[in-house]
Amino acid sequence: MERRSFLQSAATLGVSAALTGSCSSAASGQAADVEFDSGRILHTVYFWLKEGITEQEEQDFLEFFAALQKIPGILAFHIGKPAPTTDREVVDNSFQYSIFVLFNSIEEINVYEKHPDHLAAAEKYSKYWTKVAVRDTQFV
Numbered sequence: 073m074e075r076r077s078f079l080q081s082a083a084t085l086g087v088s089a090a091l092t093g094s095c096s097s098a099a100s101g102q103a104a105d106v107e108f109d110s111g112r113i114l115h116t117v118y119f120w121l122k123e124g125i126t127e128q129e130e131q132d133f134l135e136f137f138a139a140l141q142k143i144p145g146i147l148a149f150h151i152g153k154p155a156p157t158t159d160r161e162v163v164d165n166s167f168q169y170s171i172f173v174l175f176n177s178i179e180e181i182n183v184y185e186k187h188p189d190h191l192a193a194a195e196k197y198s199k200y201w202t203k204v205a206v207r208d209t210q211f212v
Contacts, residue, residue, distance in 0.1 A: 106147055106148045106174055108174075108211050109211065110211055110212055111176075111177060111178075111210065112147070112174060112175065112177070112211050113174070113175040113177065113178060113180070113208060113209065113210050113211075114172060114173070114174055114175075114208070114209045114211070115171075115173040115174075115175060115181055115184075115206070115208050116170065116171070116172050116173075116206070116207045116209070117170060117171050117173075117204060117205070117206050117207075118167040118169075118170045118204065118205045118206075119167060119168060119169045119170065119171075119201050119203075119204055120166065120168060120201060120202050120203040120204075121133065121168045121169070121200055121201050122200060122201065122202050123202075125200060129200060130200075132197075132200070133169075133197055133200040133201075134151075134169075135197070136193050136194075136196070136197035136200075137149075137171060139189060139192075139193040139196075139197075140189075142189065143184055143189050143190055144187075145175060145176070145181075146173055146174070146175065146184070147174040147175060147176055148172075148173070148174040149172070149173050149174075150172045150173075151169065151170070152169070152170040152172065153169060153170070154166075154168075154170075167205075181208065
């Protein structure tokens, strides 16, 4: 039991340290020392792009993320792609891009989701994707 507790703690610290080091401040684009305090929200979004889009269309799609980063209330914003991890039944690396957006509170993500710039950007760039999956996590 002690070993399990230790491993869970070590894994939590490792993930937290990895995310802290890889998050960017939305305002500055610089690495930020972000704390994963209780109550904060991690908004994770996965995007499956349409087959056959050109390289130029994919570059245009990436402007979507630039537009989202300007919305107030974001503590950190990071763009990702699928990691080349071991193929396992529980792993879904079929998406093309993901974003990780950190908010201080549930109120701030609620503002973000309904913000006119978020809605306009989603409308403008949705022509490039076939599927979007959102996972919101509140830290305990």
